[in-house]
Amino acid sequence: MSSDTPSSAADTKTAGSSSSSSETTTDKQKEKARVSRTSLILWHAHQNDTAAVRKLLEEDPSLVRAMDYDNRTPLHVASLHGWIDIAQCLIDFGADVNAQDRWKNTPLADAEGAKKHNMIELLKSYGGLSYGQNGSHYEPKPVPPPLPNKCDWEIEPSELDFTNSNIIGKGSFGEILKAFWRGTPVAVKRILPSLSDDRMVIQDFRHEVILLVKLRHPNIVQFLGAVTERKPLMLITEYLRGGDLHQHLKEKGALSPLAAINFALDISRYI
Ligand SMILES: Nc1ncnc2c1ncn2[C@@H]1O[C@H](COP(=O)(O)OP(=O)(O)OP(=O)(O)O)[C@@H](O)[C@H]1O
Numbered sequence: 531m532s533s534d535t536p537s538s539a540a541d542t543k544t545a546g547s548s549s550s551s552s553e554t555t556t557d558k559q560k561e562k563a564r565v566s567r568t569s570l571i572l573w574h575a576h577q578n579d580t581a582a583v584r585k586l587l588e589e590d591p592s593l594v595r596a597m598d599y600d601n602r603t604p605l606h607v608a609s610l611h612g613w614i615d616i617a618q619c620l621i622d623f624g625a626d627v628n629a630q631d632r633w634k635n636t637p638l639a640d641a642e643g644a645k646k647h648n649m650i651e652l653l654k655s656y657g658g659l660s661y662g663q664n665g666s667h668y669e670p671k672p673v674p675p676p677l678p679n680k681c682d683w684e685i686e687p688s689e690l691d692f693t694n695s696n697i698i699g700k701g702s703f704g705e706i707l708k709a710f711w712r713g714t715p716v717a718v719k720r721i722l723p724s725l726s727d728d729r730m731v732i733q734d735f736r737h738e739v740i741l742l743v744k745l746r747h748p749n750i751v752q753f754l755g756a757v758t759e760r761k762p763l764m765l766i767t768e769y770l771r772g773g774d775l776h777q778h779l780k781e782k783g784a785l786s787p788l789a790a791i792n793f794a795l796d797i798s799r800y801i
Pocket residue numbers: 698699700701702703704706717719751767768769770771773774776777
């Protein structure tokens with residue numbers, strides 16, 4: 531299931547005023563507003579909403595360099611989906627055609643991986659180069675991305691901010707909390723201390739991490755990292771504002787056949 535919309539438009543108002551009590555508070559508010567606007571432009575790019583993307587860029591042209599926690603820019607998002615108008619608008623505002631995400635993919639590598647032919651042409655006409663793991667001029671055939679090294683996803687526990695965090699769910703071996711990581715809300719599955727030494731629990735946790743590391747799909751919750759070298763063991767994924775499919779089924783009951791087919795198509799969509 532895809533993640534829900536980003537922070538409300540109200541959050542995007544420029545924060546801070548001359549009456550702010552301290553510079554630190556103003557800085558924090560500014561940082562929060564920047565994170566909100568970053569989420570918004572990425573969201574509108576994902577939704578193919580050119581008017582909204584243009585409006586944000588007119589208000590703040592620096593947003594053309596916005597990046598999420600995977601260093602993915604709005605142009606990566608537009609390229610993957612093949613949204614030509616959005617890509618053109620971003621390029622007009624000076625987007626870096628060869629920006630590289632966390633996996634070193636350029637927008638062109640994404641467009642090639644997703645076989646978005648018009649997008650490939652557009653990006654090439656602006657000097658787009660294909661390097662990264664999805665596609666490459668040097669690799670005639672697409673190759674599956676190599677598994678990231680552990681050091682790419684092992685998260686330093688002190689980077690997780692549990693201030694004002696709350697429990698959003700319970701699993702068999704632990705609880706799921708909403709927390710913040712690098713300025714972004716995340717869901718943290720934390721194994722209960724009482725089970726941290728249980729061999730079966732540790733094995734299950736490792737299996738889940740090994741599986742999640744291999745998955746990268748816009749409609750499957752994104753694995754961000756894990757804490758495996760210290761206790762409590764933790765698994766960090768993107769935070770779904772609307773909860774997961776399980777919660778949706780619990781709250782709303784059985785899906786209509788059409789909704790079930792749409793969910794299945796979303797999950798199995800080849801990107
Ligand atoms: N990424 C997320 N964003 C928001 N809510 C989440 C997220 N992950 C889990 N939850 C909430 O926590 C509940 C339990 O999560 P989940 O089923 O993943 O736990 P689990 O430990 O895998 O459970 P079990 O091991 O019993 O299957 C979900 O139904 C949902 O309400």
